[in-house]
Amino acid sequence: MKLSDRIALVTGGGSGIGRAICLTFAEEGARVVVNDIRLEAAEATVKEMSDPARGRAIQADVADSAQVRAMFATIERELGGLDILVNNAGIALGADEHREALRRKFETRIMETVSAQGIQTHLDVTENLSDEAWRRMIAVHLDGTFFCTREALRLMSRQNRGAIINLSSVAALDRHQPMKSPPFGDSHCPVKNEPSSDARNSAVAATSRGSPERPRGVRERAAARISGDIG
Numbered sequence: 504m505k506l507s508d509r510i511a512l513v514t515g516g517g518s519g520i521g522r523a524i525c526l527t528f529a530e531e532g533a534r535v536v537v538n539d540i541r542l543e544a545a546e547a548t549v550k551e552m553s554d555p556a557r558g559r560a561i562q563a564d565v566a567d568s569a570q571v572r573a574m575f576a577t578i579e580r581e582l583g584g585l586d587i588l589v590n591n592a593g594i595a596l597g598a599d600e601h602r603e604a605l606r607r608k609f610e611t612r613i614m615e616t617v618s619a620q621g622i623q624t625h626l627d628v629t630e631n632l633s634d635e636a637w638r639r640m641i642a643v644h645l646d647g648t649f650f651c652t653r654e655a656l657r658l659m660s661r662q663n664r665g666a667i668i669n670l671s672s673v674a675a676l677d678r679h680q681p682m683k684s685p686p687f688g689d690s691h692c693p694v695k696n697e698p699s700s701d702a703r704n705s706a707v708a709a710t711s712r713g714s715p716e717r718p719r720g721v722r723e724r725a726a727a728r729i730s731g732d733i734g
């Protein structure tokens with residue numbers, strides 16, 4: 504097993520990619536803290552583990568620094584440290600009804616794309632995004648990644664070891680394709696993709712601790728490289 508007795512925290516582990524990461528980490532021998540803003544979803548992930556004793560569900564909104572601090576205090580108290588943080592928690596655009604309207608437009612657009620009539624339906628995501636939805640997206644993707652990374656570094660720097668994985672989106676890598684959402688991509692961009700990003704700088708600063716050598720183990724755009732490799 505690759506992660507024997509490692510302690511991992513996966514944010515947004517209550518569904519989708521985060522849940523799959525939690526289950527894989529647990530299979531590989533890690534003890535996994537499954538965070539989600541929805542407690543029942545986090546608990547369902549723990550129940551799905553072949554050995555649920557490997558999991559611990561903690562409800563916290565990653566966009567709220569006090570809740571993030573409390574979550575890390577629980578991890579320190581109960582598990583004694585942290586080896587891996589996966590900043591996975593994320594949200595799609597706006598409220599449910601806006602998402603539904605967007606989905607309908609998206610489907611219409613696909614039909615227009617394959618028909619001879621040409622594209623007449625436009626998504627207009629940026630034009631229709633409210634202040635509130637934009638701020639929430641920035642709060643979850645940008646603040647949330649920072650708040651969790653800050654607390655994780657405090658624990659990891661004690662052992663001078665750790666791994667922090669930030670999930671991003673192809674929408675943040677290539678925002679020039681019309682089917683992609685510019686606000687979603689932009690909110691994923693600052694921490695996750697820019698070469699001078701906070702994620703990279705945090706990693707370089709942390710790995711330079713105790714060693715004057717060039718930091719090792721700082722990998723950017725891993726997914727982009729993987730998708731490049733597999734074409």
Ligand SMILES: NC(=O)c1ccc[n+]([C@@H]2O[C@H](COP(=O)([O-])OP(=O)(O)OC[C@H]3O[C@@H](n4cnc5c(N)ncnc54)[C@H](O)[C@@H]3O)[C@@H](O)[C@H]2O)c1
Nearest residue numbers: 515517518519520521539540564565566591592593671672
């Ligand atoms: N699935 C895709 O196609 C896709 C594409 C691009 C990027 N991403 C990114 O990958 C990550 C996972 O995506 P997914 O498709 O599995 O999403 P998902 O919606 O299935 O899961 C996200 C989880 O995060 C939780 N969450 C939301 N806000 C939170 C908060 N403030 N604090 C704690 N938990 C919170 C949700 O409750 C949910 O369980 C996200 O960061 C997303 O932006 C996914």
